[in-house]
Amino acid sequence: MTNPSEPRSPDSLRYFAVTVLCIAVLLGSYFVHLNTQVDRQREEAAEHLALCKQVERVASAASSNRIELSQTCKQLRGQSMKSLIQRSIDNPSL
Numbered sequence: 001m002t003n004p005s006e007p008r009s010p011d012s013l014r015y016f017a018v019t020v021l022c023i024a025v026l027l028g029s030y031f032v033h034l035n036t037q038v039d040r041q042r043e044e045a046a047e048h049l050a051l052c053k054q055v056e057r058v059a060s061a062a063s064s065n066r067i068e069l070s071q072t073c074k075q076l077r078g079q080s081m082k083s084l085i086q087r088s089i090d091n092p093s094l
Contacts, residue, residue: 049073
């Protein structure tokens with residue numbers, strides 16, 4: 001006879017399967033959250049780059065501001081390109 005305090009094999013297997021399933025769901029939701037956060041940052045960077053280009057065009061008459069804006073826009077373009085390259089590496093189907 002089996003001792004009632006000892007867990008039966010099918011029950012322990014069931015608990016193990018439920019635990020693995022819960023961990024998979026938690027990890028999945030965590031990765032979805034990270035992906036959403038990165039997408040939001042990419043959208044913000046694209047908006048900043050577009051705004052920078054627009055301000056650069058408007059402020060082209062002032063040469064000292066243009067140099068500063070030009071450098072800022074170059075930095076934003078570089079970050080945007082790095083982001084696009086990394087995204088294409090992470091997801092080659094894009």
